[in-house]
Amino acid sequence: MHIVEIGESTQQATAHALREAVFVQEQQVPAELERDALDPLCRHVLALDADGAAIGTGRLAPDGKIGRLAVRADRRGEGVGEAMLRRLLAIADDQGLRATYLHAQLRATALYARNGFVAHGPRFVEAGIEHRAMRRQPGAAFAIDDLQAAVDATVTLVHGARRALWLRSRDLDPGLYDHPEVLQALRRFATAGRDGRVQVLLQDAAAAQRGHAPLLALAQRLPTVFAFREADDAVDRAFAGAFLVSDGGGYLHRPLGHRFDGEAAVALPGRARQLERQFAPVWERSRLCTEFRALGI
Template structure:
């Protein structure tokens, strides 16, 4: 099983300052891949647009998008190796958030026909007839922004029972991926039968799901016969456990649970009972997932947790 995709970040770009970074994405995607004439790719609107850039962990540009004064989203592009990893969704969310910040009632775009399902999932609706643009079939799409933002829920989490209830909800809402960091896999929370059962349902749902698990002391967990470890042993194709070993990483005593729908739970200090959950908040979930992934990449596989007899 492969590890998680490397972290990326979304940032605002200045057209003049960051032109080469924008060019490093747009020309390979539009001019080279899609054969858009280069004179059509760069237009007079570009200097007046609000631009966003996605960069990988090394700072290399991997995605772009822009918001025009005409209240349109455009030039959405992600380099091929990064497609399917959430970069386009993050770029689109940043552009929609900026449109909301400006008080716009709606935002529109010209979607390549093959990309229409992606925009539809983000709340855009198609209208008008299909048309050709730069030799590619497009449809116009529009999303209304007036009214309240999508419901988000902030929950102050107190005590093991409440934490387990919130964690069970986050697991139940997951689509295909869960990330769990708990130094000692707190048995008072993650050993509760209802939560273990929720993870089992996720694991056997047949959606190709996986659970990335980070702990600090795998040997101690084996001796404790933690209820979740039995599930891990029976479903090794779903669980990917690793052990945090780098001294600087072990100083991070936080606990994290995050799903791929935008729901998360966090304790700054795992041993304390206080924590917070943010439901329906993709930006916070991405932030925690990136923090988790940085630790996960440096951790070693917890082979001792897969041994018979745990």
């Protein structure tokens, strides 16, 4: 498989045929919605197999919107969509676009989250299919205003982690780290076979245990991935904030741990390293959560 940018009318016709097969015939999108006036203005890519047959296509609009990402049915699950997405992001970088965005079908949000896109806003129906808006702005922080925004940022950070996550929380933040989408992302990270590690530093371990935090149950099944400690030093226990840091260079920082507002970034490694360095010495002088041993943690 290789990805090429479309430069000939014959390739454009091939892309349209593939889009029609996927969107119109398979997903029942009305044909008049699949084609639009933006097509001639967009940059298009094709994924070709070893024999030169088209197996996927996608496009980038002048305003940074990525769309019409389609993969032939018999070649799904092989990374074709992700390869095309990364090529389109490279084209966006070459064009100097500081941000990209898209409307993601719900079943594809994890793909985009792995590549730095953060969901925002409610679900909506487009061409009869449920979607969420997602955006990507590397090198910049953005505001987190409420619980849903914190959930969306957390999902992207976990999906974007390579091998390590550092989490500091008072009591595993009910509403956030027990959210099904966050737990699903953490489960996927922990079972990806990359020797991943999640270090969780708590202010109040007893509260998390009394609340039967679902993350504890997940950690019970995956004890080699998750490690828990509780801040023991008086100064450390007075820390009011909470944060999540990914070794992918992203973070979510909340100045007040009992609230969900704060700021996040998916690719701001300097700030992420600052938070990691802040985490490390506190982790070393904190106590192991031996009371979790009965849970197998």
